[in-house]
Amino acid sequence: MLNRQTFHTLAQVNTPNCVSIYVPGYPSERGMESRSFLKKMLNDAADRLIQSGMSDKDARAYLFNGYELLNETERWQQLESSYALFIGPEIFEALELNRQVSPRLIVDQRFYLLPLISEMSAAGEFYVLALGETSTSLYRGDANSIQPVPADEQLPKNMESALQMDTETRNVQMNRGAAAFDTPIFNGEEMGHDHRLKQYKRYCYQVDQGVQAILEDADAPVVLATTDQIAPIYKETSDYTDIAPVHISGTPEQLSKQQMHEQALEIIRDFHHNQKDRKIEGFSDYDAKELASSSVFEILPRAYKGEVETLFVAEGQKRWGTFSPKSGKVELHKSRQKDSEDLINLTAIYAFLRGAGIFLVNQDELPNSSTPINAIYKSGNES
Template sequence: MGKDREGKFHPGKGKPSGANKSEPEIPSDLPVRHPNRNTSKGEDYSKTEATANKSRNATYTEEVTKTQPEELVGDLTKDIFIELASYDQPPCISILLPTHKAGVEVNEQVDMTAFKSALQQAEKMLNEQGTETITTKRMLKPGYDLLREDKFWRSLNEGLAVYIADGFFKFIKLRAPLIQHVRVNTSFYVSPLVPFMVRPEYFYILDIAKKFPRFYRADAIGIEHLQVEELPSGVDDVVHTEEKGDNAVFRTGGKGGVGSANFHGIGAGRPDEKENIALYLEEVDDTIWQSHLNRETVPLLLAGQDFLIPIYRSVSDYKYIWPEALTGNHHQQNDNELYEEAMEVMKPYFEQPLRRALEDYGNKSATELTSTNVGVIIPATYYSRVSQLFVKKGSRIWGTFNEQDNKLDIADQESDKVDDLIDKAVIKTIQNGGEVYFMEADQMPEQGELAAIFRY
């Protein structure tokens, strides 16, 4: 090996020295890597593994969070009820809770705590039924996410119904309390929603006073304050006094505040207090007649002080004023308090369909068109035979019904392999255009869990 001018060594041409010699022996105690050993371990391996984990976690997160909570707003219609009732991709979770609109329960997050407990109970049920862990987490994650929505828990009503399945999370805020219940089954538990469904019965309330009358529409579920722009705000808004020389002129607004009529101080004389009130209430009546009542045949319930009620009846053009009235000053009440009193008075109106159904049951009780036999009633609901179904509140019958084979099996207890047959009977009756009445045991037409009137 020689040096160049700069003193660097350069190897000679040809093969390296010792190239033709045999390979040296490897000492037996020298550590040797196994040929199958992963030589990519170390920093590069860690990066590869981290990337893989990140990819898996991203996929997992995407699967878990793809379903968002959806509120079913507005009236609970038959279509919404049937949509929930017809969902058949188990497992199906139903959570029913009484909730609070305001008060210490809201401040102390009572409803949020109850919902969290319900989610944990549902998770336990799913695990006991053998549902895969990833499916359980995917189903329940929107619920756990909802726990962090403070605005949601401060905007509830009196009841909350939540329905959860894989890829499905819908809830309904209800205007009355529910009995707390958690169920995991092959379908949703929807019969408790029946009392909240839209019914044809409704009525109007007019809270009359010398100032600021209030007008409402109410039904079996709740009350709505109707804003009528042309509604006069008081007697002085209708009857005006003007001094013109030696004459006093009393001027009234026309219907809906349009036009006028005069009462002169000479001749007819000055209208007294009762006449002024009558003119004012007639204007109120004309205004709500034009805005709403001219196309209605439903009851109008009057609320107000004793002396105002007969005056209004005497000037009103509406033929369907309810015979009983809410007497007293109700302007200090909020809408819900007024509604509660109104519903006590209007109870006979809402009970008319039930009374007719019970009367019909009594007339047909000696025939084959009525029954209390659950073995007959439950199959009949599937085949559109039931026109009216009476259900004892709190009843449960577990089992299965094979519609094709017309085979009914009653089970001793609840499990994920049987259905709530009363819930199914309620659903089928409503789907097929029948009526359902939930009743106390002593109100049932006959003793039993169910009673029915058949179409044929």
């Protein structure tokens, strides 16, 4: 399953003979074509491993798990999505992808992860928080579906339960002599509209504490499914940094999972697309403020330091070379050498792991299309 934990695991691998294979998806009646692509690429990977010094026997053993997949006939007959395989000395991952990919085989010092980054950025993992007065639910979603996240211990069941939890917390704090600032306390005459507003704030606070505990470092966007009255209160109350600006409007108890998924997916994709367009249009302004670059010599070291806010990468482009994290030195090679690795892929991995937004686009869509990589830096990190 493609999620951030899997991505992080793959991104940490840095060793010779990392095999990355991307297999395009086909309609079910042509599903066996994906199997044929995989078989060919596994054989090509074996040839490359042999050329690097492995024996034929060792190369076949190295790719054993990949060859085993070829025997799962039912899988290939039903498969319509694209497929990705990652094979290393002590790692094997086989992932179904939601976006279409071109057939690709890369044997390198690191796994080729750009297509995964693009998928996760556009509509990979996200969450839907259904916030109603009579129920509270959290769902994990992707391009295919949303599924409930077990949260009985972290989330209040409903608004009444949250208010009871809040009252108990305040009573404990008062008994312990705790400061009044530990949780939001809304004192004073609570009547009518003001009373209801304060209840909503207390409800949202208790829910947000649970959401924060569940998601921790998930770094995935959250779409709210709630009423137009509660949505702005939750956004104001929450400390979570990646709440979608548009919410699913309505009473969540009256929405089906399918309805919430369809609307959330549209919100996430529109948000990602609009964000890309805004960044492209504003690139020249960032450049004028020395907050942008189109040089891998500048971008790669700053991606490593976590200074890249947004990265644009031309699909299918590579730049071979080496990078020293210690010195920050980038060296480009005219052609692939024994110690080369793909610096475009490496830059994207560093940027993504450190929280940058990544956009995989056609070369002519880049703000500066004369190079395969453009970046906007975080403000306050000017060199």
